[in-house]
Each structure stands twice: as C-alpha cells, then as structure tokens.
Amino acid sequence: MPVILPTVQFTASSYTVTEGDSVTITVTLSSPSTQMVTVGYTVQVNDNGILGAETGTIEFHPGETTKSATFIIQDDTCCQGNGTALVVLDNPMGATLGSPSSMTITVLDNDICP
Ligand SMILES: [Ca+2]
Numbered sequence: 001m002p003v004i005l006p007t008v009q010f011t012a013s014s015y016t017v018t019e020g021d022s023v024t025i026t027v028t029l030s031s032p033s034t035q036m037v038t039v040g041y042t043v044q045v046n047d048n049g050i051l052g053a054e055t056g057t058i059e060f061h062p063g064e065t066t067k068s069a070t071f072i073i074q075d076d077t078c079c080q081g082n083g084t085a086l087v088v089l090d091n092p093m094g095a096t097l098g099s100p101s102s103m104t105i106t107v108l109d110n111d112i113c114p
Pocket residue numbers: 019075076077078079080081109110111
C-alpha cells in the first residue's frame with residue numbers, strides 16, 4: 001500500500017494585527033505522523049520600504065499536529081502607514097504542502113499622521 005503523507009498548512013491565509021499587539025501563526029499537520037516532519041518557512045517583510053526576509057524550519061515530532069509561533073509587533077510612534085509580511089511554507093519533508101501554504105499579515109499603523 002502506498003504511504004499517504006499528511007499535508008502541512010496554515011490555519012488561516014490572512015491575519016490583521018495592530019502595532020503593539022501580538023500575532024500567533026499556527027501550522028497544522030492533517031494527521032499525526034510516526035516520523036519526524038519538517039517544513040521550511042520564509043518571512044518576507046515589507047514595512048513601508050523596510051524589506052527583510054527570515055527563513056527557518058518548523059519541526060513536528062512524531063504525534064504532533066500543531067505548531068504555533070507568537071510574534072509581538074513592535075509599537076512605535078512613527079506614522080509610517082500599514083505594513084505587510086508574507087509567510088510562505090516550502091520544502092516539506094515527510095508531508096506534502098496543503099492549503100493555505102502562504103499567509104499574509106497586515107500590520108495596521110496605530111499612529112495618527114499630523
Ligand atoms: Ca507606527
């Protein structure tokens with residue numbers, strides 16, 4: 001019998017957060033695996049001209065189906081407008097990519113422009 005791999009995906013494809021608040025990103029496996037499952041991720045930030053990228057790997061140990069990460073969006077007093085970040089899953093090992101495999105985070109500026 002062929003082995004059917006679980007899928008790995010985000011629980012939401014978009015999220016909106018206000019500066020100073022935190023955002024929790026959750027990645028789930030469709031079914032628990034008896035093997036280690038890993039999936040890579042890339043975070044691309046576009047904060048009104050400030051571009052950055054960060055990559056890493058999420059690991060599911062056997063039996064685990066949920067991984068969450070919480071980020072605090074730094075508050076500032078600048079009026080820079082809203083920013084966005086794109087988080088993309090790639091290169092799964094022991095699973096296949098499900099849907100959604102990317103997530104857009106919109107960061108709302110909480111400062112009033114003069
Ligand atoms: Ca601001």
